[in-house]
């Protein structure tokens with residue numbers, strides 16, 4: 740199960756890097772990713788963030804990780820704000836820039852959690868996070 744969750748993490752990182760590379764290469768190509776990116780942000784990404792906020796962050800705060808939780812919560816807010824901007828965007832250049840920004844935020848957030856949050860999780864935390872994220 741742990742391997743599975745790490746696989747999900749790697750997939751998210753890979754996707755974010757691909758999107759950033761696409762945005763750097765072609766604005767039109769990046770703009771075409773709008774719908775699938777929004778689907779991901781409202782689906783797996785939202786489930787992941789919602790579960791962390793509802794269950795995980797309070798536990799981690801109780802274990803002395805309030806500063807880390809604060810940073811991660813700010814990342815979630817920033818990702819949701821960009822998601823709203825992306826929904827409203829109609830110009831190709833604007834969409835491409837937001838696609839790049841969201842991807843960069845996701846990559847940064849995934850790296851932050853990997854370094855500072857996930858090492859603090861126990862087996863039970865991991866199992867629940869994975870189940871809530873995937874289903």
Ligand SMILES: [Fe+2]
Nearest residue numbers: 788791811852
């Ligand atoms: Fe998160």
